[in-house]
Amino acid sequence: xxxxxxxxxxxxxxxxxxxxxxxxxxxxxxxxxxxxxxxxxxxxxxxxxxxxxxxxxxxxxxxxxxxxxxxxxxxxxxxxxxxxxxxxxxxxxxxxxxxxxxxxxxxxxxxxxxxxxxxxxxxxxxxxxxxxxxxxxxxxxxxxxxxxxxxxxxxxxxxxxxxxxxxxxxxxxxxxxxxxxxxxxxxxxxxxxxxxxxxxxxxxxxxxxxxxxxxxxxxxxxxxxxxxxxxxxxxxxxxxxxxxxxxxxxxxxxxxxxxxxxxxxxxxxxxxxxxxxxxxxxxxxxxx
Numbered sequence: 181x182x183x184x185x186x187x188x189x190x191x192x193x194x195x196x197x198x199x200x201x202x203x204x205x206x207x208x209x210x211x212x213x214x215x216x217x218x219x220x221x222x223x224x225x226x227x228x229x230x231x232x233x234x235x236x237x238x239x240x241x242x243x244x245x246x247x248x249x250x251x252x253x254x255x256x257x258x259x260x261x262x263x264x265x266x267x268x269x270x271x272x273x274x275x276x277x278x279x280x281x282x283x284x285x286x287x288x289x290x291x292x293x294x295x296x297x298x299x300x301x302x303x304x305x306x307x308x309x310x311x312x313x314x315x316x317x318x319x320x321x322x323x324x325x326x327x328x329x330x331x332x333x334x335x336x337x338x339x340x341x342x343x344x345x346x347x348x349x350x351x352x353x354x355x356x357x358x359x360x361x362x363x364x365x366x367x368x369x370x371x372x373x374x375x376x377x378x379x380x381x382x383x384x385x386x387x388x389x390x391x392x393x394x395x396x397x398x399x400x401x402x403x404x405x406x407x408x409x410x411x412x413x414x415x416x417x418x419x420x421x422x423x424x425x426x427x428x429x430x431x432x433x434x435x436x437x438x439x440x441x442x443x444x445x446x447x448x449x450x451x452x453x454x455x456x457x458x459x460x461x462x463x464x465x466x467x468x
Contacts, residue, residue, distance in 0.1 A: 188317055189434040195320065197430020198327030199385055203407040204414070204422040205337065206381035212417025213354040213374035215274075216266065219281040221407065222400025223288040224379050228254050228386030229395045230296065236303045236390070243303060243391050244325065250387045251380050258379025259372045266375065267368065292397040305391040326388040333381065334423045341419070350374055354417065406433070409453045415463025424465060 203225060210218050228250045235241040235249060261284065269277045305322070312319040341347040353360040353370045360367050385403065393399065410429050414421025429449055436445030456464060 184316055185438060186435070189438050190431050191317060191319060192323070193431035193434030194427055195323035195327045195430070196434065197427040198330035199323070199389055200403060200406055200410055200430055201330045201423045201426035202326075202333060202381050202385035202388070203403045204410040204426050205334065205419050206378035206385075207404075207407055207411045208414065208417055208419050208422040209337075209381070210375055210378040211411065212419065213350055214266075214270070214371055216277050216281070217408075218378070219278065220261075220284040220288065221379075221382055222404030223285040223292075224254060224257065224400070225382045225386040225403060226292060226395075226397060226400040227257070227288060228383035229390050229393075229399060230292065232387045232390045233301055233303060233395045243305065243308065243387065247384060247387050250383045254383025254386075255376040255380035259376035261379070262372050262375035267371065270371070289397050296397070298397060300394040300396045302394050303390060309391050320392065322388070322391040326385075329384065329388060330423075333384065334420070337377075337381075337419060346373070406449065409449060413453060413456050413464055415466025418463060418466050421463055421465030425463075 203221065207218060207221055210216055231250050231253060232241075232243055232246045235246045236243055265280060265284065266277070269280050308322060310321050312321060312324070339347075341351055349360070349365045350370055350373070352363070353365060353367050353374075357367050360370070386400075389403075393402075406429055407426075410425045411422050413429070414423075414425035432449055432452060433445060436448040440448060
């Protein structure tokens with residue numbers, strides 16, 4: 181076991197963790213503002229991946245150029261889901277909300293199966309799926325692009341939430357719905373915006389993984405399971421905590437691939453997740 185192999189795994193884990201971060205930030209934002217665990221998150225990521233795939237295949241788009249379409253498209257889809265489905269269950273029992281998002285997930289996945297079959301598809305990414313070699317280390321360009329874009333999104337979202345009037349309104353609504361209404365904030369609009377932003381984030385993640393990942397109806401599960409772990413470890417509703425824990429989980433998963441075989445690498449992530457639940461249930465980056 182060489183030091184170079186370990187360093188390579190850490191770098192690869194950080195890059196993949198950047199993709200997890202986009203998925204987890206959307207989940208965390210939605211939960212932080214609305215208190216809803218969105219089980220349809222992975223299915224919506226899959227929709228963004230198919231949108232990118234068809235734009236590249238049929239219209240010849242550059243995969244990264246499709247971000248200008250997939251991000252607004254997923255924002256609109258998320259806003260519509262919130263406005264016409266989720267909103268009707270906001271005052272209902274949490275189990276009703278969970279069942280609703282599960283139902284949305286199953287509907288989207290089965291719609292994808294009916295429209296596009298269960299076949300694995302991929303784009304011709306030979307022009308962009310290349311590597312950079314530095315001091316014997318290999319850095320995959322599409323994963324590096326995903327990491328940089330994720331970092332930009334984290335900074336932009338943090339500035340938006342803490343430095344703008346609309347972002348502050350979202351923060352107030354996340355702390356107290358009644359208090360927000362008392363100071364004149366339209367929480368219905370805020371919830372639509374927050375849900376739309378959360379789905380737009382996972383839409384960006386979907387586009388960024390297409391150059392190095394197959395597209396098929398159940399592909400969202402690959403990322404959303406780790407994203408749920410990340411959200412809990414970072415502190416439910418803590419966007420920055422989700423980003424930091426995404427990098428941690430990415431590195432743990434990559435290192436597990438060196439020291440463990442098969443499914444045991446995922447067992448390592450789950451083991452650490454359980455330890456966090458036992459000894460720091462509020463999350464690594466949240467107060468008790």
